[in-house]
Amino acid sequence: xxxxxxxxxxxxxxxxxxxxxxxxxxxxxxxxxxxxxxxxxxxxxxxxxxxxxxxxxxxxxxxxxxxxxxxxxxxxxxxxxxxxxxxxxxxxxxxxxxxxxxxxxxxxxxxxxxxxxxxxxxxxxxxxxxxxxxxxxxxxxxxxxxxxxxxxxxxxxxxxxxxxxxxxxxxxxxxxxxxxxxxxxx
Amino acid sequence: xxxxxxxxxxxxxxxxxxxxxxxxxxxxxxxxxxxxxxxxxxxxxxxxxxxxxxxxxxxxxxxxxxxxxxxxxxxxxxxxxxxxxxxxxxxxxxxxxxxxxxxxxxxxxxxxxxxxxxxxxxxxxxxxxxxxxxxxxxxxxxxxxxxxxxxxxxxxxxxxxxxxxxxxxxxxxxxxxxxxxxxx
Numbered sequence: 204x205x206x207x208x209x210x211x212x213x214x215x216x217x218x219x220x221x222x223x224x225x226x227x228x229x230x231x232x233x234x235x236x237x238x239x240x241x242x243x244x245x246x247x248x249x250x251x252x253x254x255x256x257x258x259x260x261x262x263x264x265x266x267x268x269x270x271x272x273x274x275x276x277x278x279x280x281x282x283x284x285x286x287x288x289x290x291x292x293x294x295x296x297x298x299x300x301x302x303x304x305x306x307x308x309x310x311x312x313x314x315x316x317x318x319x320x321x322x323x324x325x326x327x328x329x330x331x332x333x334x335x336x337x338x339x340x341x342x343x344x345x346x347x348x349x350x351x352x353x354x355x356x357x358x359x360x361x362x363x364x365x366x367x368x369x370x371x372x373x374x375x376x377x378x379x380x381x382x383x384x385x386x387x388x389x
Numbered sequence: 390x391x392x393x394x395x396x397x398x399x400x401x402x403x404x405x406x407x408x409x410x411x412x413x414x415x416x417x418x419x420x421x422x423x424x425x426x427x428x429x430x431x432x433x434x435x436x437x438x439x440x441x442x443x444x445x446x447x448x449x450x451x452x453x454x455x456x457x458x459x460x461x462x463x464x465x466x467x468x469x470x471x472x473x474x475x476x477x478x479x480x481x482x483x484x485x486x487x488x489x490x491x492x493x494x495x496x497x498x499x500x501x502x503x504x505x506x507x508x509x510x511x512x513x514x515x516x517x518x519x520x521x522x523x524x525x526x527x528x529x530x531x532x533x534x535x536x537x538x539x540x541x542x543x544x545x546x547x548x549x550x551x552x553x554x555x556x557x558x559x560x561x562x563x564x565x566x567x568x569x570x571x572x573x
Contacts, residue, residue, distance in 0.1 A: 317538025356499025
């Protein structure tokens, strides 16, 4: 049960967005530009969603990991296997580029604490072709999901068990972005 | 040295928020609402939450900056010193002690917030909105701490730098403004 009185029928962060629309607006604006808008990064929306999924999985945030995993799948032409590998933390064998593997490694370091990112991690990403901006965006996505995960779990919001709920949310967000009305679980 | 090229005149978070402005704007807006907007917690109390989380996450830049902002808002340098050393014996209300413990837990992981911790805060008079804001401030500073340290941004060693920054945060808040860092 959530730690505070939240509107029913909305899972995870959506219940918090309904509870406090004032803080919901900048939070949604942040993910819209950081993850969804195509022209804001040279990483594709699918790649950015995978970084969000991986970070959320490392933080063991069930709602965020499953939701962003589903969004990633829909952004990556239905590639369910890559999402499964990222959620299982099998990055070495996941169906992503070497550049993405290096960036996911940086994201995992950020998740444990920013100081864990080393010069060698950055050099490795550069060697695989990552730009300054891509390194920046990876660090900020991982940091942002350390925020979203803590918000969602710190208030003990409801995380559905039904995989089809996450898939429906994933399809909606991959298509519409983050600024539209929330999915209501019947 | 930072891992990416940042404006050398803007250390810590200031250079990162300058590097990518489209993501900086919602982060700044969220911070302004949480730390300066209408709340039953004072600005000093909310800066204290930011300080405790940054200290728990060992982010030296954020800890020093928000310590300075708290000190100037409370007009007292003793509270931040005591709270960073031991929340239980610090000179803050029992409600703030309960909220600071929740914030510190959130800084590690949201799942560490227990029903007992929440009930304790309620018994000391904390409202749902105060619990919500405490947890979101703690979550937001978990972002800032990682952003600042993950890209190895510069941490000035001169204490006077943080006094100047603390005054900017007190006088101008968090939204973008012209010549915001002219006095830095």
